[in-house]
Structure formats: C-alpha cells, structure tokens
Amino acid sequence: MSQPRRGQGPMLSFTKMHGLGNDFMVVDAISQPFRLRPDMIRELADRHFGIGFDQLLVVEPPGLPDVDFRYRIFNSDGSEVEQCGNGARCFARFVRDQRLTNKKVIRVQTAKGVIELRVGRGGMVTVDMGVPELNPPAIPFAADRRKDVYTVEVGDETVELSAISMGNPHGVLVVDDVDAAPVGELGPRLESHPRFPARANIGFLQIIDRSHARLRVFERGSGETMACGSGACAAVVAGCLRGLLDSRVDVELKGGHLVIEWQGEGAPVMMEGPTASVFEGQLRLPGDQSPRRRKSTRQGDTRPGHNRQQNRHRQPATSKP
Numbered sequence: 001m002s003q004p005r006r007g008q009g010p011m012l013s014f015t016k017m018h019g020l021g022n023d024f025m026v027v028d029a030i031s032q033p034f035r036l037r038p039d040m041i042r043e044l045a046d047r048h049f050g051i052g053f054d055q056l057l058v059v060e061p062p063g064l065p066d067v068d069f070r071y072r073i074f075n076s077d078g079s080e081v082e083q084c085g086n087g088a089r090c091f092a093r094f095v096r097d098q099r100l101t102n103k104k105v106i107r108v109q110t111a112k113g114v115i116e117l118r119v120g121r122g123g124m125v126t127v128d129m130g131v132p133e134l135n136p137p138a139i140p141f142a143a144d145r146r147k148d149v150y151t152v153e154v155g156d157e158t159v160e161l162s163a164i165s166m167g168n169p170h171g172v173l174v175v176d177d178v179d180a181a182p183v184g185e186l187g188p189r190l191e192s193h194p195r196f197p198a199r200a201n202i203g204f205l206q207i208i209d210r211s212h213a214r215l216r217v218f219e220r221g222s223g224e225t226m227a228c229g230s231g232a233c234a235a236v237v238a239g240c241l242r243g244l245l246d247s248r249v250d251v252e253l254k255g256g257h258l259v260i261e262w263q264g265e266g267a268p269v270m271m272e273g274p275t276a277s278v279f280e281g282q283l284r285l286p287g288d289q290s291p292r293r294r295k296s297t298r299q300g301d302t303r304p305g306h307n308r309q310q311n312r313h314r315q316p317a318t319s320k321p
C-alpha cells in the first residue's frame, strides 16, 4: 500500500478473477484499508469506463469464532448481497494465492451464515452452499404457503416458477430451450417482481436428462451473466423438487460446467467448479471521496472519481477501512 500523494487517494490492489466467465474484482481488505461507495462500485464495474466485473468480492477478517474470513459481495449495481457461488470458489483461490491462509478447507462468514470451501487440484473448488431455504417469507417470496411451483403473473402473461433461497433469492423457470428463452425480457421483469420483495436472480432451466441440464441466469443487480453458481444450485433444487433431476447434475452454463449435488430436503447443496485468476492491478482511489467535492477531471487511469452518476446516489460507504 503506497502513501497517498497530495490531492490523490491511496492505491488499492485488486485481482481480476472469474468462475466460468462470471467475473470479479477481488479485494483484500485485511492487508489494506478499503472503502468504496455504491456509485464508485458501479463505475469500477463499468466494462467501458472501469475495470469491468459482475461482482466485487471483499475479503475481511471474520466476526465469528472458528471462521477464517468474512466474505462480502457487491453486485455491479453497487448493492451488497448475501451469496455468490462462483465468487466463493474464487474467494478460496484468492486467499491462498495471496497467502492469507494455507488451509485447504476454509470456513467463511457470509451475510446469511457460514459456508465451507474445499480447495482441490487444478484450481477446482467445492463449496458447501448450505441447506436451500424453501419457506416463502425466508426467501423472501410472497405466497400464502410453500409450493414447489408457483404461478406468477407478469403483465398479461402467467409463468410457473420455483422460488428458492441459496442465501440469496432465486426464481427458476423450466424452459424447452435456453437458447430461445426470453431471458432479456422476462429476466428483468421477474427480477423486480413485487412477489420478490428483495428482488431475485431469475434462472431459465432446460432439462437434457436426469443428470444433465442447461441454464441461463438473469442476475439481480448484474443482468445476465456467463454463469451463476448459486443459480445453478437453485436450479438443481428446483429440478429435484419437480421430479425432473437426480441428486447429481452436470449444469451447463454459457461459460462452462458446474457439478451440483443435492440429496434432498434438509441436505446442503454441494457445488464443484473451476476458478481462474486473470490479472492483478492497482488503482488510485480519489483523495476526497465525497461526491459533492470530487472533480470529474480525466486523469488517464481507472478513476472511481470520474463519476458519471455523481451526486445522484448519495449513499453511505459500503465498506469500512
């Protein structure tokens, strides 16, 4: 961490990673001070004016005993969320690459409980994603009782979906062909549907056979991504609940394959898949991070201070130093 220069903020080291093309900026907030507001996250996530990522992952010290790290996740729209499956695998690789731990089984505190990450060979990581939540108020999903399939009205249309929380909320629709599925139209409308009061990730699941499926996910706060780990877990749970899938399923996403296992109600969902580290970088944060006082002058590097949404989102800092 270098010293701030006059008029400029500190340098922030980060690593760009991805899990099946679901890409991340990963920051070690144990070894360096870290503080970003939602508007700055949106700028950094921008694929033309920033670094470009679906989620920002932050490594913090744990707040619980017998846990190794705290894992915080921010969508590209700046919202903080509870879970990210592909991110969890990259998180495990990151803390080992950065020598923050040499453990192969890492326990991590998320906003919705503790998850366990197991580091395998060749960058593969298995994540115990916990027991899926099917109780509507806990998802949260508006329904008078729990069902495996709900009928939801979207404008003039009616769709059938399963509602599941993997720590974060998911709606899963079964479709005949993911390539032809209306992900770009139905995805955003269901993401912010009133029956999902915290918004939701919307998966479009095609069953190939009982142990193979294809999936596209319109993610809450990030749009359609190349892959969604928690979405793949929710999709397999939905497929099992509907009697369409067996307990171990190869899920093909746009960016590659995940193996998901679920032994049924009360059991945790296990997710196995790859991780990739793309590059390491540093960016200089603005010296004065107050939106009102920051200038939007061009300085020739990645500039959270160059804020196209300046003054529109005056929200508190998302991460403490």
Ligand SMILES: N[C@@H](CCC[C@H](N)C(=O)O)C(=O)O
Binding pocket: 022, 054, 055, 073, 075, 081, 082, 083, 084, 085, 086, 087, 168, 169, 201, 219, 220, 221, 222, 225, 227, 228, 229, 230, 231
């Ligand atoms: N890409 C993720 C999920 C990230 C969070 C999600 N967009 C949400 O808002 O819940 C994954 O791999 O699980």
